Amino acid sequence: MVQHKFTMDLTWSDGxxxxxxxxxxxxxxxxxxxxxxxxxxxxxxxxxxxxxxxATCYLITLAALLERSDVAVHDLFLQSEGYVSVVNGVFTYEKIVHKPTIVLDNLTEKLETKIARFAQKAEQTCMISKALKGNVVIECDAQILGACI
Structure with missing residues (x-):
């Protein structure tokens, strides 16, 4: 087993x-x-x-899935939104929505279907998504476009 350790030092003052x-x-x-x-x-x-x-875990996972499948990506963008609600004074992180835009030079219908599956798979296999599973809903709304060359 390989284990990685990450550390962070924090300070706080004034309540x-x-x-x-x-x-x-x-x-x-x-x-x-x-x-x-x-x-x-x-x-x-x-x-x-x-x-x-x-968002960063999702984006890196998606990029890796695309690379491993030899999908030549022209551009890859991501906008992510987090939704926090307050009920009876209690804050709850309810949902994260990832909105990747994947631009390809030679987009076909078959390739678009494949990439849509990768967009969903990245959300399911990302380490952070797996850590949040059962507590925070994570959705993916991918936009797949052909590049205007």
Missing amino acids: RNGTGTINASNLKTQISIPQEMDGPGIGTNPDEMLLGAS
Whole structure:
């Protein structure tokens, strides 16, 4: 078994509406509660970071699936949305929707069907998606386009 260890050092001051810092090998930023949740909105926040972890894992997984299948991608874009609800003062991360746009030079109907399957498979096999399964709904709404050359 190979196990990888990731570490992060954090600081925090001044109670709920205070601010803090995150310091990891490639991530250094301020943190606070977002303004939408009556916080100061300084730096990033747990909601953005969870969305970022899910989105980057999904995108990398999708790129790997496409590469392994020798699909020549012209462009690959992703917009992801995270939905948090508040019920009786309790915040719940309900859903993440990944919206990849995959652009190919030589798009055929057969290839479009194959890529649509990869878009769904990436969501199902991504490490972060698997970690969130059962707690956060994750959906994929892929747009597959032919490049205008």
